[in-house]
Amino acid sequence: MALPVIVKKIEEISGLPEEDLELLKKVEDKYPFLSNEYYLSLIDWEDENDPIRRIIIPDLHELDPRGDLDPSGESEITVVRGIQHKYGPTALMIVSESCGGVCRYCFRKRIFLDTESETIDDFPEAMDYIKSNPKISNVLLTGGDPLFLATVKLQHIISKLREIPHVKIIRIGSRMPAFNPRRILDDPSLLEMIKKYSTKDKRIYIMTHFSHPRELTDLAVDAAASLLSAGAILANQTPILRGVNDNPDVLSELFTKLAETGIPPYYVFQCRPTIGNSHFSVPIEETYEILRQAREKCSGLAKRAKFIMSHKTGKIEILAVDENFTYMKYHQAADIADNERFMVFKKNPKGYWLEDYGGSFLKS
Numbered sequence: 390m391a392l393p394v395i396v397k398k399i400e401e402i403s404g405l406p407e408e409d410l411e412l413l414k415k416v417e418d419k420y421p422f423l424s425n426e427y428y429l430s431l432i433d434w435e436d437e438n439d440p441i442r443r444i445i446i447p448d449l450h451e452l453d454p455r456g457d458l459d460p461s462g463e464s465e466i467t468v469v470r471g472i473q474h475k476y477g478p479t480a481l482m483i484v485s486e487s488c489g490g491v492c493r494y495c496f497r498k499r500i501f502l503d504t505e506s507e508t509i510d511d512f513p514e515a516m517d518y519i520k521s522n523p524k525i526s527n528v529l530l531t532g533g534d535p536l537f538l539a540t541v542k543l544q545h546i547i548s549k550l551r552e553i554p555h556v557k558i559i560r561i562g563s564r565m566p567a568f569n570p571r572r573i574l575d576d577p578s579l580l581e582m583i584k585k586y587s588t589k590d591k592r593i594y595i596m597t598h599f600s601h602p603r604e605l606t607d608l609a610v611d612a613a614a615s616l617l618s619a620g621a622i623l624a625n626q627t628p629i630l631r632g633v634n635d636n637p638d639v640l641s642e643l644f645t646k647l648a649e650t651g652i653p654p655y656y657v658f659q660c661r662p663t664i665g666n667s668h669f670s671v672p673i674e675e676t677y678e679i680l681r682q683a684r685e686k687c688s689g690l691a692k693r694a695k696f697i698m699s700h701k702t703g704k705i706e707i708l709a710v711d712e713n714f715t716y717m718k719y720h721q722a723a724d725i726a727d728n729e730r731f732m733v734f735k736k737n738p739k740g741y742w743l744e745d746y747g748g749s750f751l752k753s
C-alpha cells in the first residue's frame with residue numbers, strides 16, 4: 390500500500406473554484422494548510438457545507454481576530470519546555486509540532502505559527518522532571534501529532550518512559566487514524582512497538598480524534614483494529630463544532646460507530662475560544678441540548694462521553710441544563726481545593742465559556 394500524497398498548498402486542490410482560491414490564500418498565509426489526498430477524497434465537493442471540507446479547508450472567518458492563541462493557559466502550566474503539568478497524576482509531553490493535516494479549529498494552532506517552539510528540546514531534562522515527580526502515573530504524548538514522528542523516535546521516548554516505575558499509563562493523542570490510517574496499517578514496527586510496551590498492567594492508550602462519522606472509513610476502522618490487536622486501548626475525544634458535528638443525528642452516528650469499532654467516546658469538548666475559531670463555536674447550553682438528543686439515540690456504550698470545558702482552572706463537566714439553571718462540576722481542577730466542586734449558574738444562552746457565566750454564580 391502506498392502512503393497518501395501530502396497536499397501542502399490549497400492551489401493543489403482540484404475541487405476549489407479559482408475565485409475562492411485567491412481569497413483563501415489570505416487565510417493560508419496566516420494559518421498554514423496541510424492535508425493529504427486520502428483525507429481530501431472524503432470531501433463531497435458538490436456540497437459547499439460539507440463537514441469534512443469545513444474541518445480541513447481554510448475559511449475567511451478565520452481572519453476574525455477574536456479569541457486567544459492559548460485559550461487554556463498552557464503557558465502557565467509549562468514546567469520545563471515541552472512538559473505541561475496541571476493535574477497531579479498526569480503530565481503532557483509536547484513531542485511533535487506537525488500533524489497529518491491541520492484542523493482549521495485547532496486550539497493549539499500557535500504551534501504552527503512562527504512563534505517560539507514548544508516541543509521538548511532537552512529530553513534528559515524533561516525525563517528528569519517526570520522521574521522526580523512520583524505522583525505522575527500518566528504521561529500524555531501530544532503535539533502536534535506524536536504519530537507524525539518516525540516510529541524509531543517515538544519508540545525511544547516510550548522506552549525511556551517505561552524505565553520510570555511510577556509511569557503506568559502512556560497516552561498517545563493522535564488524529565492520524567482519521568487523517569492517514571495508512572500511517573498505522575503500513576508500519577508493522579509501530580504495531581510491534583505497541584505490542585512490546587502496552588503490557589497487561591501498563592497500557593498504552595491511543596486517544597483518537599474522530600470528529601465526524603465519515604472519518605470512520607473502512608481504512609480507519611482497520612487501523613483501529615490493528616491498534617487494538619497490538620494491545621493498545623483506544624478512546625475518542627472531539628470538540629463540538631458548528632457545521633461539522635453540531636447535530637444529534639451526526640453525533641449519535643459518530644458515537645455509535647466509535648463504540649462498534651471498539652473506541653469508547655471519552656470526552657466531548659466545548660470548542661475553546663481560540664483565535665480564528667469563532668465560526669466553529671456553539672453556545673454551551675445549545676451543545677448540551679444537542680448532546681442530550683444524541684444520547685437518546687445511543688446505547689449505553691455509545692453515550693459514555695463526558696461534556697467538558699477545558700478551562701485554565703480545570704476540566705469542568707457540564708452536567709445538566711434545566712429551565713433556569715446550568716449545572717457544572719470540576720472533573721479535574723488545577724487547584725485541588727476546586728476538585729469535584731459543584732456549581733450552579735443562571736442560564737445564559739449566549740454562554741460559550743466559563744467567564745460568560747461570571748456574574749451569575751449561585752452555589753458551590
Ligand code: SF4
Nearest residue numbers: 488491492495533564
Ligand atoms: S491533529 Fe490535533 S494538534 Fe493537529 S491540527 Fe488537528 S487538532 Fe491541532
